[in-house]
Amino acid sequence: MLARLRSPECFRQLSNSARASLLCCYSSSAPLSRPKDFVPSTLILLRHGESVWNSQNLYTGWCDVPLTPLGEVEARTAGRLLDDNGFAFDVCHTSVLKRASFTANMALNMANQHYVNVRKTWALNERHYGRLQGYNKDEAYHELGIDRELLMRMRRTWNTAPPAMEDDHPYWHGNDRRYRDLTEQQLESSRGESLLTTSLRCMDYFQEEVMPDLAQGKCILVVSHANSLRSIIKVLDSISNEAIKVMSVPTGIPMIYRLDENNVPIPPNRLHEYGCEPIGYTWGDERGLGGFRGTYLGDTDRLKSIQGKRDLTNRDWQRIILRKVYDEAVNCETENVVETRNLWWALHAKMGESEEYKNMLLLDKMLTMLEEEAKSRKQRYITREGFDAMIKKLHLDSEGQVVLPFKKVGQGRKREEQIVEFTRLHPEAPEPPLATTNA
Template sequence: MTGAKLVLMRHGQSLGNEANLFTGWNDLDLSANGHEEARRAGRLMRHHGFRFDAAHSSMLKRTIHTLHHCLDELDQSWLPEYRSWRLNERHYGALQGLNKDDTIARYGREQVQQWRRSFDVTPPAVKPDSPRHPGNDPRYASIPRCDLPCAESLAMTMKRVLPYWQDTLLPALRQGRSLLVVTHGTVMRALISHLDGLSPEETQTLEIPTGTPLVYEMDDTGNPEQSHYLEPSDIILGDTPPPF
């Protein structure tokens, strides 16, 4: 039972990316460019003949809308979809919604860089009674409040993401099922770090492009054999993708 593929993809450019914000769990949509990035990624996967058995996303609209664009372009909108808070972006705590340049001006570049990219430094937390705490958002009502973050480091995000890999994604891959997972930059760092056996130092320097599929070819035990990004091609950037 071989040939399963895992495609990981960061959502298309969001309004938060466009405005240079700490977005985190703030539920901002895609920018106009992000919508096109998502459609282009779907056309690219269709051009290469990708067929999936299931699709996964976070509970934030920028991944859900990216996924739907991809499935529309793939002509696979009928696929079962699964959403999980464990695939949400890193929670940036009290930084969420702030402009990154303004935050640098207030706290200094070194401090902000530590909050953004160090492995185990946590940004300032939101208060449990804050409207910005996920425990006060109805979409997370079924999740124990003690599991929901007030702020996360990269290490904490990895700890939150890996149970979804172990309990949901890996068993499906071991059954030979190919999966499309649309998520966020920090979540992709966590998954890539685990799959590729990276050190904390290597993990925190990973740069993850928006709207670009990362393909893992899996063996029958669910271990990666090779991986590569699908690079855009002039052949498939037009409005009419070639048929399967």
Template sequence: MAKLILTRHGQSLWNAVNKFTGWVDVPLSERGRAEATIASTKLREYRVDVVFTSKLIRAIETAVCILTECDDICGGKIPIIQHDDDDPDWKGLDNYDNPDEVLPIFTNAALDERYYGNLQGLNKAQTAAEYGADQVQIWRRSYDIAPPGGESLEDTQARVLPYFNETILPYLLQGKNVMIAAHGNSLRSIIMKLDKLSGEEVAKLELGTAVPIVYDIDEHGEVTHKVVLDL
């Protein structure tokens, strides 16, 4: 039985000032790093074999903090970010004598937050005052309605799920424990699949910053148990 750990990134500097972030590459706030540290303590009884994150720094920071604040999670392995194969400046493990000591962290844009288009950088409260709170909620949480110039959750899911099915799921089917540190909407895309949610149901789904969700995944890729570590 494999474990799949989903963790939204900790609070970012733009979360802290209530701005739409999307693909803007904003780092964690002090609170966000503290949230990731707390998440690490909640996960200390778990062992991780492989990690996936988006390309955005707030997700990468969250993953690294979780893995390094509590060494037990790594099971004695060293977490190392695996850069793209076509980047010649970041090779270096070719001659490493013990690859079993490495806990790989793979980054991929398929796991990036949804693109918020014309809303990126705008204050959420001010945007609600201009367009109406109901309209902004539709842009933020509906399944198939995109914000102006941006992606809907359906659009986001169209890039997230192929990557999940083709790259991440095979590790789970091999019995490997996987952690994904990503974003509210890329994770909602995965949770919609795992929990078999409708578009209406996923619209009501809220994910807290750096709150781990742990799934037990059987050899057929089916969920047998789920727990949210929010206490």
């Protein structure tokens, strides 16, 4: 069945459940039909520059907002980096939203490749956030009367959709001529998307329009949005549903993938054939697991800062969950305190609700802390103030544990060593596709 994923028509005709299953267990180990003189193809993923609503912390989705002046600088900087490192694109794919479309144009212009064919499609649009679009991310739960934990699940989990957008919503796109070719089913599903449904429509397009070019060894640029690009990365690197939510996709920083003859990403620390000195970014989920094989071209400190902010958001979500567990446990007690062992059981039950909760760092550490307190009988009861102090301690103690270090790949590697390794892995290639480098 996995082989069918390589056939665009077969993948498109599968049911949603079948395609969802493939997205979760994708493996590109079977050979593709490629020319004998094939050399690794190049896929460059670029998120649009900072938009006005990014800067205002608003749910954007399909709302068509412009870039900020900083976003324009990010787009042009990305193009200059790509040009400086010798990337020559065969085709560019982007969404129909101006922040991505403008970024693609600016990047190509700065790379002196304004003539490259640009294909635009709604299938590469950002995830549609339904009724949340236009609301502040930190205040939407209050303004719309949505449970705060549920709202965080909508933002971070794989298959939780936001409340659907109705026709009278100020940002309803049903009458926009860009979407007039959507089927009734597509239009209905775009009223509010989970990460899963976003990934399905994005990968439909990727399999049908992008993969055939990659199979020919071409250099492809995809300029899109955080969740659309996250979907592609998830499939390429077989990242789990739980782990993908931890990954941050920064605005305006190109990510490079080199794909071998089996369409498998080549780890940059195994074969430095990128023709440049990319930043190798190793990320981890809250257990320090996982990772992707793409490499960034960009500022290491900025990448650390961006991932650190996402780490903080994830821990803030866990603090919300912990406080809710305490509040529910208090309702079962006779007084405004909770017996330690009862709180342990309440948290244990909460973590059993999903694999995602089970793998949350603060929840796991709090469970251990409560167990130690209960066993030692140091603290039989816990007040709200005491519990908040415990949460704060765990929050500070875990700071920085999720973000693993960034490092440059290929440091110290001689060009001769790269050529020898490339020739061994690709004996039928005419010559190693390596640009002059100081590595």
